[in-house]
Amino acid sequence: MEYINKLGSTKRLLYFFIVRQKITIKNLFYLNRKHQHLFILSPPFCGSTLLNEIISSSKNVSCNNNIGLREGQHLPIAKDILFTKDRWNNKKQINWKLIHNIWNKYWDRSKDVFLEKSPPNICRAIQIEKEFPNAKFICLVRNPYAQIEGKMRRHDTSAKEAAELSIQYLKYQKRNIEELNNTLLISYEGLTENKKNKKKAIITFLPELSNINTELKFNAHNLRAEKNMKITNLNTEKISKLSKEDLTIINSVFKKEESILNYFNYQII
Numbered sequence: 001m002e003y004i005n006k007l008g009s010t011k012r013l014l015y016f017f018i019v020r021q022k023i024t025i026k027n028l029f030y031l032n033r034k035h036q037h038l039f040i041l042s043p044p045f046c047g048s049t050l051l052n053e054i055i056s057s058s059k060n061v062s063c064n065n066n067i068g069l070r071e072g073q074h075l076p077i078a079k080d081i082l083f084t085k086d087r088w089n090n091k092k093q094i095n096w097k098l099i100h101n102i103w104n105k106y107w108d109r110s111k112d113v114f115l116e117k118s119p120p121n122i123c124r125a126i127q128i129e130k131e132f133p134n135a136k137f138i139c140l141v142r143n144p145y146a147q148i149e150g151k152m153r154r155h156d157t158s159a160k161e162a163a164e165l166s167i168q169y170l171k172y173q174k175r176n177i178e179e180l181n182n183t184l185l186i187s188y189e190g191l192t193e194n195k196k197n198k199k200k201a202i203i204t205f206l207p208e209l210s211n212i213n214t215e216l217k218f219n220a221h222n223l224r225a226e227k228n229m230k231i232t233n234l235n236t237e238k239i240s241k242l243s244k245e246d247l248t249i250i251n252s253v254f255k256k257e258e259s260i261l262n263y264f265n266y267q268i269i
Helices: 009-030 048-056 078-082 096-104 119-123 125-131 144-155 159-179 188-193 195-205 235-239 244-263
Strands: 036-041 061-063 113-116 136-141 183-187
Touching: 036 048, 036 119, 036 125, 048 061, 048 113, 048 136, 048 188, 078 096, 096 125, 119 125, 119 159, 125 159, 136 159, 136 188, 136 195, 144 159, 144 235, 144 244, 159 183, 159 244, 183 188, 183 195, 188 195
Parallel strands: 036 113, 036 136, 061 113, 136 183
Antiparallel strands: none
16 A cells, blocks of 8 residues: 555556446445444544554445545545645535545445545534534544644644644634534544553444454554554654744744643643
């Protein structure tokens, strides 16, 4: 899968075409089977790819994209609609019936659970629930300082902008938790430090995931050079990379929004 992810756009399109053809033939035998839609709602750089891999370890799960960041927004056609410069505009108008149809072409109907994970979904989850009325949502959050480090390092974002975005992500997530019908809140810290407890919580939330495996080594990208890692909390390493100047700027933003940090049990450093 890593090899495929590094291929050029033409070869990626060929890969997805082959995947789609195989699934289309297979799905003919499962047209009337009922399925559970599961959405991971997460800001970027919060461990959603890791969580996706963990959930996908279940034989009952079909993820609509199994390469790279494992996001439905990167699939052919969907990419032109979802992965645009304005993808974080919560007022962006999206034809969800069309997106539903596209994703259906990549979900394996022989599985019980259809999984989707694209970070911008957190700002339009209410719309998604209307299109997928039986959906369940796992809301993932992470220590905002660690999340900000990832945003700054990977996108060359300033400390101020990254901090402001981090607060906005948490506000979106708060709304999702309070307004969506079926949600489970999980923190990156809980997922990495208390695997057994969070595994139990996930299975209680969605019994079809009873055979997920949290003891595997996962490919989710991280700041270390290791290609595959067991579930590990990298927060301390990430936060230590923030300079004192960065922390001063970040805290100037956080002090104005301390209530949203407290909502998720995070404190100002």
